[in-house]
Amino acid sequence: MSLFTILLLQHEKDMFNPEKIENLLIRSTNWIGDAVMTTPAVRAIRKNFPNARISLLAKPWVAPVFENSPYIDQIIPCNFEGALRTIKAARMLEKYGFDAAILLQNAFEAAWVAYLAKIPIRIGYDTDLRKVLITHPVHRSSRILKLHQTHYYNEILKGVGLRTDGTHLELYLSPKDHDSARKILKDSNIFETDFVVGINPSATYGSAKQWFPDRFARVSDRLNKRFGSKTVIFGGPNDRELGANIMKMMKTFAVDLSGKTTLKEAMAIIARCRLFLTNDSGLMHIAAALNVPQVAIFGSTDFTATGPWNPRARIVRSLVNCSPCLKQQCPLGHKECMKKISVEKVLTTACDMIVQ
Numbered sequence: 001m002s003l004f005t006i007l008l009l010q011h012e013k014d015m016f017n018p019e020k021i022e023n024l025l026i027r028s029t030n031w032i033g034d035a036v037m038t039t040p041a042v043r044a045i046r047k048n049f050p051n052a053r054i055s056l057l058a059k060p061w062v063a064p065v066f067e068n069s070p071y072i073d074q075i076i077p078c079n080f081e082g083a084l085r086t087i088k089a090a091r092m093l094e095k096y097g098f099d100a101a102i103l104l105q106n107a108f109e110a111a112w113v114a115y116l117a118k119i120p121i122r123i124g125y126d127t128d129l130r131k132v133l134i135t136h137p138v139h140r141s142s143r144i145l146k147l148h149q150t151h152y153y154n155e156i157l158k159g160v161g162l163r164t165d166g167t168h169l170e171l172y173l174s175p176k177d178h179d180s181a182r183k184i185l186k187d188s189n190i191f192e193t194d195f196v197v198g199i200n201p202s203a204t205y206g207s208a209k210q211w212f213p214d215r216f217a218r219v220s221d222r223l224n225k226r227f228g229s230k231t232v233i234f235g236g237p238n239d240r241e242l243g244a245n246i247m248k249m250m251k252t253f254a255v256d257l258s259g260k261t262t263l264k265e266a267m268a269i270i271a272r273c274r275l276f277l278t279n280d281s282g283l284m285h286i287a288a289a290l291n292v293p294q295v296a297i298f299g300s301t302d303f304t305a306t307g308p309w310n311p312r313a314r315i316v317r318s319l320v321n322c323s324p325c326l327k328q329q330c331p332l333g334h335k336e337c338m339k340k341i342s343v344e345k346v347l348t349t350a351c352d353m354i355v356q
Contacts, residue, residue, distance in 0.1 A: 025101040027110045028058035032282030035065045041153035044165040046071035064263040068172035090116030169289035181268035188255040195229040200278035202239040206328025208300035217249035218343045224252035293353045299337035
C-alpha cells in the first residue's frame with residue numbers, strides 16, 4: 001500500500017458527514033460549573049445535527065443543568081463506577097445504537113465506555129491515553145489550554161470541522177421551578193418586591209477557594225444597612241454547618257438554605273437575586289448563565305480559565321506570587337490570596353454594581 005493510499009484512508013477516517021448522524025450521544029462533564037460552561041458547545045452540537053436524536057450522558061447531580069434544555073432529547077443517568085459497572089453501562093449504551101459520541105468529559109473512562117459501547121464515531125480530546133480509543137481525536141494544544149473553558153469545549157467541535165455558536169451561556173428553568181422558588185422564599189418571609197442578595201460561601205474543590213465566612217457576613221450586613229437587602233445563604237448538604245455559622249455572625253435579616261434545596265430550586269432562587277456574592281464554584285457559573293450580577297472572589301484558581309463568563313460579573317482577587325496555585329488546600333496554611341481581599345474591596349465592588 002502506497003503512502004498516498006494510507007494518507008487518503010486516514011483522511012476518509014477523519015472525515016464524517018453530520019447529515020448521516022441520526023442518533024448522537026454527548027458525554028457531559030462531571031461537575032456543575034464545567035457542565036454550565038459546556039452549554040455553548042451543546043447548543044452548537046444541536047445546530048450541527050438539527051435532525052439527530054441527541055442524548056446526554058450525565059452524572060445525576062449535573063443532569064438538572066440540562067433538564068429543560070431545548071437542545072437535548074433525553075438525559076441518560078451516568079451513575080456507574082468501577083470496572084464491572086462500566087462494562088454494564090457500555091452494554092446498556094450499546095442498545096441505543098448511537099451513530100456517534102462527542103465526549104466533552106476528558107477522562108479516560110469516558111472514551112473507554114464509548115469504545116466498549118461500539119459507537120462507531122467517537123470525538124474528543126486526545127488526553128489521558130485516549131487517542132487509541134477515539135476515532136476522531138482532537139489535539140489539546142498549549143494554545144487551547146490557555147483558553148477560557150467555554151472556548152475550550154468549543155475547540156472540540158472546531159477540531160473535527162463542526163461549527164460553533166458563540167460562547168454565551170444558557171440555562172432554562174421551567175414555570176414549576178420558578179413557582180418552587182417563590183414558595184421557598186415566601187415561606188422565608190422574602191417577597192417579590194424584596195431586594196435579595198445571594199451569598200455562596202462554599203466551594204466543592206477545597207478550602208483554598210473559600211473566602212472567610214465572617215467577611216461574607218460583614219459584607220451582607222453592610223449591604224442590608226445601605227440597601228435594605230435580604231440575604232439568602234446557598235450551599236449543599238455538606239455546607240450546613242458553614243451556613244449556620246454565617247447566620248450566627250450576621251446581625252441583619254438572612255435565610256440559610258444550605259442543604260435545603262434541590263439544584264433546580266437553587267437555580268431558580270439565584271435567578272431571583274439582585275446580586276450574588278460567591279467563591280469560584282458551580283453556583284457562580286449558574287449565576288453567570290442566568291445573567292445575575294455577581295461579585296466572584298478568586299484566590300487559588302485561575303480566573304482566566306474558569307471565571308464567570310458574563311459581562312455583569314466582577315472578579316475580585318489579590319496579587320500574590322503563589323496565586324493561582326490550583327491547590328485544594330493552601331500549601332502555606334494561611335491563604336494569603338484570600339486574606340488580602342478585604343471586606344471593603346468586595347463591598348465597594350458590590351455597591352458599584354448595584355448603583356449602575
